[in-house]
Amino acid sequence: MNRFALHLAALAITLASTGPLLAEDDLPIRNCTFCHGVSGQGFMVAPRIAGQRPQYIENQLKSFMAQVRDNPYARKYMHNASANLTPNLVTGFAQYFASQAPRPADDGDKNLLATGKDIFENGIPSQNVVACVVCHGPSAEGVRQIPRLGGLSYLYVKRQLDQWNEGYRQAAHPMPKVAKFLSPGEIDALASYLSYVE
Amino acid sequence: MGTTGFKLGVRSAAFALALCGMSHAADRGKGPVSRQSIESKIEYCLICHGTSGQGFRGYYTMPRLAGQQPQYIENQLHAFKEGRRLNPIMQNVVTGISPGMIQPLAEYLRSLNAAPHGGGPTEGAGLGKRIFEVGLPDANIPACAVCHGPDARGTRQIPRLAGQLYWYVTKTLTNFSRERGQRGEDSSGIMAPVARNLSPAQISAVAAYVSSLR
Numbered sequence: 001m002n003r004f005a006l007h008l009a010a011l012a013i014t015l016a017s018t019g020p021l022l023a024e025d026d027l028p029i030r031n032c033t034f035c036h037g038v039s040g041q042g043f044m045v046a047p048r049i050a051g052q053r054p055q056y057i058e059n060q061l062k063s064f065m066a067q068v069r070d071n072p073y074a075r076k077y078m079h080n081a082s083a084n085l086t087p088n089l090v091t092g093f094a095q096y097f098a099s100q101a102p103r104p105a106d107d108g109d110k111n112l113l114a115t116g117k118d119i120f121e122n123g124i125p126s127q128n129v130v131a132c133v134v135c136h137g138p139s140a141e142g143v144r145q146i147p148r149l150g151g152l153s154y155l156y157v158k159r160q161l162d163q164w165n166e167g168y169r170q171a172a173h174p175m176p177k178v179a180k181f182l183s184p185g186e187i188d189a190l191a192s193y194l195s196y197v198e
Numbered sequence: 199m200g201t202t203g204f205k206l207g208v209r210s211a212a213f214a215l216a217l218c219g220m221s222h223a224a225d226r227g228k229g230p231v232s233r234q235s236i237e238s239k240i241e242y243c244l245i246c247h248g249t250s251g252q253g254f255r256g257y258y259t260m261p262r263l264a265g266q267q268p269q270y271i272e273n274q275l276h277a278f279k280e281g282r283r284l285n286p287i288m289q290n291v292v293t294g295i296s297p298g299m300i301q302p303l304a305e306y307l308r309s310l311n312a313a314p315h316g317g318g319p320t321e322g323a324g325l326g327k328r329i330f331e332v333g334l335p336d337a338n339i340p341a342c343a344v345c346h347g348p349d350a351r352g353t354r355q356i357p358r359l360a361g362q363l364y365w366y367v368t369k370t371l372t373n374f375s376r377e378r379g380q381r382g383e384d385s386s387g388i389m390a391p392v393a394r395n396l397s398p399a400q401i402s403a404v405a406a407y408v409s410s411l412r
Contacts, residue, residue, distance in 0.1 A: 127294075134256050
């Protein structure tokens with residue numbers, strides 16, 4: 001029911017903002033799924049995009065096009081892949097993949113689940129680590145432009161947090177400041193926990 | 199201000215404040231608070247409450263702290279610590295704020311002067327302005343301006359409302375007695391009946407109005 005309501009809302013927003021939604025037949029989905037996996041579930045270093053927040057997908061695509069998102073795989077693959085997107089395609093892809101049901105990657109270290117959950121929900125006040133839940137939501141489902149993290153692969157989440165500390169994606173406020181207070185072990189625990197969240 | 203300018207601003211302001219924080223902390227025998235720990239704590243607060251303290255809308259709404267009355271900030275931090283104000287996130291956060299940090303943090307936040315966050319609905323702002331300035335005598339709603347000031351900037355323990363986020367004001371007035379004034383009286387008790395007597399439409403109108411004020 002929730003998902004159905006979400007679809008309706010997404011459809012209404014699309015109709016209101018950009019004219020008719022592109023029919024799936026007119027969307028070159030395969031250009032995306034070739035790397036992001038069948039039904040957008042992610043594959044290797046290409047993250048799951050199924051079930052991602054449509055506003056987040058749009059923002060990322062625009063950020064690739066403007067070459068603002070600058071981590072190595074973004075530069076290597078997504079800058080080119082997004083170069084010729086039209087506004088209609090950006091919206092069409094965002095709506096399409098947002099409406100696909102996400103499946104959790106379940107590939108983190110199970111021994112770190114409790115630690116990761118604790119950091120996600122409570123942060124670590126004594127060392128200035130904020131609680132992820134305040135922005136990403138209790139099930140890491142994201143909202144508006146804030147991405148869903150629940151079920152993303154261990155490697156992808158770990159790489160993003162590492163890369164903020166390496167100086168990439170500095171425009172993605174406030175994440176560079178969040179990541180800098182996390183130790184490598186805490187990043188491991190968070191990425192492990194999130195990979196199991198449905 | 200660019201990032202570097204902002205950082206420098208934070209640094210120098212934090213340094214000055216850390217020094218007065220240190221003397222106060224030393225006065226109360228609670229040990230010195232290092233400049234570094236104050237700077238980091240400010241950075242930590244602003245991750246959630248907005249780069250310039252203007253507030254931030256995540257899954258939950260983080261209120262504006264910029265220009266807030268220091269006495270109000272101090273009272274709320276103590277209320278979280280003592281369980282008089284219930285909020286799982288902030289009750290966790292205060293476990294990492296030592297007594298000597300509170301005053302320098304509150305002074306720093308008062309010095310911030312961000313533009314309003316905006317983004318909320320503007321419908322009803324006219325009604326909101328009327329409630330704010332003259333109240334609703336028939337519904338036992340006093341004029342907000344009497345306590346919060348004609349410019350909504352508050353005074354001493356009475357909070358600034360100008361520029362506060364629409365969603366935060368709405369939430370606060372909607373669940374006032376479930377979050378504040380727990381375990382005995384505190385000064386927030388005065389707001390409980392006012393919040394109770396406001397209808398959802400009136401709450402929305404007041405929130406829309408104060409959120410637009412500079």
